[in-house]
Amino acid sequence: MLNKLFSFLLLGAGALYGLAPAVAADSFPSQPIKLIVPFPPGGPTDALARRLAQGLSKPLGQSVIVENKAGAGGNIGSDYVAHAKADGYTLLFGTSGPLAINISLYKNLRYDPRTSFTPIIRIGHLPNILVLNPKVPAKNLQELIAYAKQNPDKLTFASSGNGASSHLAGVLFNQMAGTHILHIPYKGTGPALNDLLGGQVTMSFTDILTALPHVKNGTLRAIGLASAERSAALPDLPTLSEEGLKGYDVSVFFGIVAPKGTPEPVVTKLNQAFVQAMSDPDVKSTLASQGIVEADDRTPHGLATFIDKQVPKWAELVHSAHISLD
Incomplete structure (x- = not known):
């Protein structure tokens, strides 16, 4: 009799335990x-x-x-x-x-x-965008690549840090374009942008949200979107893939x-x-x-x-x- 009662209690406890996750999910979030x-x-x-x-x-x-x-x-x-x-x-x-x-x-x-x-x-x-300091004499991707190859020591790209997507964007660009643009890492997007605006570095792959105000007021020049598709924020700006770097996407x-x-x-x-x-x-x-x-x-x-x-x-x-x- 005691064995049967003990078994019954175990079965009951097991059933309640099995219901616990469902009960918790029903009350989520509490x-x-x-x-x-x-x-x-x-x-x-x-x-x-x-x-x-x-x-x-x-x-x-x-x-x-x-x-x-x-x-x-x-x-x-x-x-x-x-x-x-x-x-x-x-x-x-x-x-x-x-x-x-x-x-x-x-x-x-x-x-x-x-x-x-x-x-x-x-x-x-969030699409990234390739932007230049306006002092760089390049108006589009092909002009930029040509200038980089003719002046291998003059161009630098800023990133928000080693290993950041903005760093890897430049690495991929160098690989696909056959250029050797020097990487300059910063501790965050803000410091990188400040030096780009000041001319201490010449270009950067940054997010479109950060770059947009500066592109619109002319303090940065947009070369192309580093994404698979165009952006509604800058609908007339082509992607780098459209301009010749087929498949380039570092969003x-x-x-x-x-x-x-x-x-x-x-x-x-x-x-x-x-x-x-x-x-x-x-x-x-x-x-x-x-x-x-x-x-x-x-x-x-x-x-x-x-x-x-x-x-x-x-x-x-x-x-x-x-x-x-x-």
């Missing part, structure tokens, strides 16, 4: 959610994250708090999320660096973007991921909330004004597939250029 931005405040990634966080509060019924955990090219914040509790309350606002490039750049990375996270949604991408993408093992019902709720937030007219207007090209595929599987393709793409470039960061 507290504020942290959206980790692995970069300092004030940049385009931070601005985009904060605008989306505002739009998420309505569909989720909870506030979404943006928290900056910057350092090591985005690795500190990304590692924090990778090792957080897989309950949907800690998310990463990832970019090309931590979600595709850094796995090839850093020798001792403690996470893998393909296996350490549960994908939620791909937000879209920065944005994606939301959670720690590996986040329950599927929670992932579904988060994905639906992001889709709803991005469909809000005010949010869509903000994304467009920042030059963001929204992703066509907003499913978790779509982001997973995209990351799987991006990792080897950047790995090939990093390894061919022998770039390595500790």
